[in-house]
Amino acid sequence: MPPILHSAGQWLYARAENLLAAMLATMFIVFIVQIVFRYLLNLPIGWTHEISVVMWLWMVLFGTAFVVRDSEEIRFDILYSAVTPNIRRAMIVASSLTLVALFTISLPAVIDYIAFMKVEKTAYLKIRFDYLYSIYGVFALAMIVRQLHLCWQAVWGRGSEEFDPTKASSGI
Template identity: 45%
Template structure:
């Protein structure tokens, strides 16, 4: 059974999934510009490399902390899929609590480093490194919230479900999907 989600939630999901797509498009354009400048005009430009590196950093960290759904995460499915739902619940409790604690412990150091990096800028685009690395703060906070939500759901006994609403779909995941 699939329930209808509020429009704001669908719009938010569309936005967080569009960010990596836009960044990948920017990377592609920068790459094409770099190839054209280097091999056609014989005048390479450095800013394209910066755009690609910054965009890739944001794609990876934004994607994992904000865009990826729980069922998109890599797990040891060989063990996880063969145990009972009660054991999977214990796995989720332990794993999510562990990650919340680790990320929460690291958050002050992450914040200190990112705010410290405002004193340096990228070589070509002169973007403060605090802006470049701010995605790591988002990643850390997003991960804390994500795994706290998973912990809370497991604590309440909420069964893990696939995006189509089928709780058994989690146990059917295999390499053929």
């Protein structure tokens, strides 16, 4: 990979992490505001709940699409570590192609549903649901690209390093 693309990718990854951190901070601040208004001021407010739910939805889907690395994904490590590297590569190819097929088949319906949701708005902030759910379309496209990349790497013998259970972690 050319150095300019590598550095651009690193910069974009860092900005995606920054955006994810901003979403988490927003969710936390709104949660504290909700507690203060509900329990200290005895004035329950609903918009804080809406923002918390939206931030959670976007954090999970945006984070999975752009921040979480493949090595941090959940696997059945007992089975995955017990097989040879060639079988491991075959498992990656099979699972990647399956996910690409499922996401690709569902994509037209997903886009159609997101477009349909423009008729609905949230109760308090009046945000159109198509804007809120658009992250799922982005997530689906990112998963298709990611899985095709993983499949390509596995087919050509890259990306399936020897599994070392002593180096397995929770991603932290």
